[in-house]
Amino acid sequence: MTDRILILDFGSQVTQLIARRLREAGVYCEIHPFNRMDDKAIRAFAPKAVILSGGPASVTEVDTPRAPDLVFKLDVPVLGICYGQQAMCAQLGGTVEGSDHREFGRADVEVKAPSALFDGVWKPGGQYQVWMSHGDRVTKLPPGFRVIATSPGAPYAILADEDRHFYGVMFHPEVVHTPDGGRLLQNFALRIAGCRGDWTMKAFREHAIQAIRAQVGRGKVICGLSGGVDSSVAAVLLHEAIGDQLTCIFVDHGLLRQGEAEEVVGLFRGHYNIPLLHRDAADLFLQRLAGVHDPERKRKIIGATFIDVFDEEAHKVGGAEFLAQGTLYPDVIESVSFSGGPSVTIKSHHNVGGLPERMKLKLVEPLRELFKDEVRALGRELGMPDSLVGRHPFPGPGLAIRVPGPISRDKLDILRRADAIYIDEIRKAGLYDKIWQAFAVLLPVRTVGVMGDGRTYDHVCALRAVTSTDGMTADWYQFDHDFLARVATRIINQVRGINRVVYDVTSKPPGTIEWE
Numbered sequence: 001m002t003d004r005i006l007i008l009d010f011g012s013q014v015t016q017l018i019a020r021r022l023r024e025a026g027v028y029c030e031i032h033p034f035n036r037m038d039d040k041a042i043r044a045f046a047p048k049a050v051i052l053s054g055g056p057a058s059v060t061e062v063d064t065p066r067a068p069d070l071v072f073k074l075d076v077p078v079l080g081i082c083y084g085q086q087a088m089c090a091q092l093g094g095t096v097e098g099s100d101h102r103e104f105g106r107a108d109v110e111v112k113a114p115s116a117l118f119d120g121v122w123k124p125g126g127q128y129q130v131w132m133s134h135g136d137r138v139t140k141l142p143p144g145f146r147v148i149a150t151s152p153g154a155p156y157a158i159l160a161d162e163d164r165h166f167y168g169v170m171f172h173p174e175v176v177h178t179p180d181g182g183r184l185l186q187n188f189a190l191r192i193a194g195c196r197g198d199w200t201m202k203a204f205r206e207h208a209i210q211a212i213r214a215q216v217g218r219g220k221v222i223c224g225l226s227g228g229v230d231s232s233v234a235a236v237l238l239h240e241a242i243g244d245q246l247t248c249i250f251v252d253h254g255l256l257r258q259g260e261a262e263e264v265v266g267l268f269r270g271h272y273n274i275p276l277l278h279r280d281a282a283d284l285f286l287q288r289l290a291g292v293h294d295p296e297r298k299r300k301i302i303g304a305t306f307i308d309v310f311d312e313e314a315h316k317v318g319g320a321e322f323l324a325q326g327t328l329y330p331d332v333i334e335s336v337s338f339s340g341g342p343s344v345t346i347k348s349h350h351n352v353g354g355l356p357e358r359m360k361l362k363l364v365e366p367l368r369e370l371f372k373d374e375v376r377a378l379g380r381e382l383g384m385p386d387s388l389v390g391r392h393p394f395p396g397p398g399l400a401i402r403v404p405g406p407i408s409r410d411k412l413d414i415l416r417r418a419d420a421i422y423i424d425e426i427r428k429a430g431l432y433d434k435i436w437q438a439f440a441v442l443l444p445v446r447t448v449g450v451m452g453d454g455r456t457y458d459h460v461c462a463l464r465a466v467t468s469t470d471g472m473t474a475d476w477y478q479f480d481h482d483f484l485a486r487v488a489t490r491i492i493n494q495v496r497g498i499n500r501v502v503y504d505v506t507s508k509p510p511g512t513i514e515w516e
């Protein structure tokens with residue numbers, strides 16, 4: 001079995017980044033809410049080490065989260081980060097107190113003693129930048145611990161019990177603002193916990209193929225293709241595992257980008273020779289969406305219609321027992337909610353969630369352990385073309401949510417042409433891979449213009465481009481002005497129906513990436 005680290009989540013905003021940093025070091029890990037792993041589950045997971053994440057609560061208050069006591073009795077290394085450090089100290093006999101000196105943001109720690117945690121990275125006497133985010137602090141060490149680094153606001157910035165291999169840091173090593181943080185985590189995983197660091201895409205591919213065969217046996221599997229990276233990689237992996245037991249279903253809702261449907265069909269039917277049912281359902285979707293303004297209603301209609309059509313196609317396959325989905329790890333991680341209430345729905349995401357129950361299908365989710373960039377690496381490992389594997393994410397409801405207000409075939413055509421020009425220019429400028437997502441939006445606003453000697457009264461096109469690591473937060477991309485001018489001129493000259501182009505300079509939050 002691959003060496004694995006268990007991350008217990010106390011609800012920090014950045015817990016996922018701990019997993020990212022470990023995976024970058026070739027170490028497999030999983031995040032679980034601190035209160036959803038009983039002793040049996042922890043033992044079955046057989047971690048080589050445990051990491052306790054940060055979190056928003058305060059150890060000084062009653063009824064705040066604690067790590068399962070078993071974690072400290074497994075005889076494996078434990079690393080507590082921020083809240084995790086404080087919970088560990090409180091549980092092992094130390095004292096944590098509230099402090100007036102809250103510390104958020106950049107700070108420098110000074111290393112006081114050598115430690116396996118610092119090997120090859122930090123030296124005693126040196127000062128190093130870290131990212132702090134805490135209110136409380138440890139004021140009395142638990143037995144066996146000593147301070148190995150301090151900072152002006154946190155005299156107990158890093159604690160260690162080198163005998164038991166327990167470590168606690170007051171800062172966040174997982175964020176990029178702690179420049180050496182990834183290497184500290186790597187030291188913890190490889191040197192201290194002794195993980196082999198052999199989690200590679202090649203290993204994953206072999207392991208995933210065996211797992212798919214074991215799950216599916218001789219059964220038939222259907223897989224919905226959307227043209228996006230995740231479902232495509234899942235389909236190619238499944239095909240490699242089970243060959244023609246797999247049938248892909250491509251529901252073309254007429255809301256795809258220029259040339260996309262042809263590309264999907266060409267690649268899967270032509271190149272991979274994967275059995276594919278292609279259903280052009282554009283008329284049905286457009287008919288059901290006619291006159292609908294509200295973004296949530298649009299999303300719901302698209303989701304429901306997708307399921308209806310997919311269901312019809314799936315019945316044609318006959319005898320399918322399994323439904324394959326390109327679910328990724330970020331969709332699987334259950335986050336810890338301290339309020340107890342459901343969190344606000346910003347947008348209802350479109351997926352095929354209702355299908356398995358309706359069709360009595362069992363789910364196959366071969367990517368559910370992977371992050372987006374790992375899926376891309378797997379696609380490359382499987383020999384898939386870069387044009388597909390490196391493609392920007394595209395939302396399930398497609399262009400319908402990039403035409404605010406009611407959609408029509410005409411508007412979609414105009415948008416497709418503008419979008420293709422924009423993406424073409426981004427590729428030509430060599431910027432495509434620097435951007436998380438770039439797309440055009442067709443606004444339901446007309447403005448007056450002048451072209452040649454004539455008056456125009458046409459649509460406004462908004463351009464959006466953002467950088468992001470996971471789509472959860474995003475920053476608008478700072479194109480140079482010549483680039484924007486070039487795109488605007490091309491769109492206005494070449495796309496009939498648009499006479500004005502604007503650029504969206506909203507980050508997320510407060511905006512979202514898509515406009516609806």
Ligand code: XMP
Binds near residue numbers: 348351395397471
């Ligand atoms: P927002 O607009 O919420 O988008 O900031 C975050 C990321 O999710 C994508 N997105 C979707 N993906 N189904 C999807 O599969 C959806 O319904 C959906 N809505 C938004 C969006 O493109 C961005 O990458």
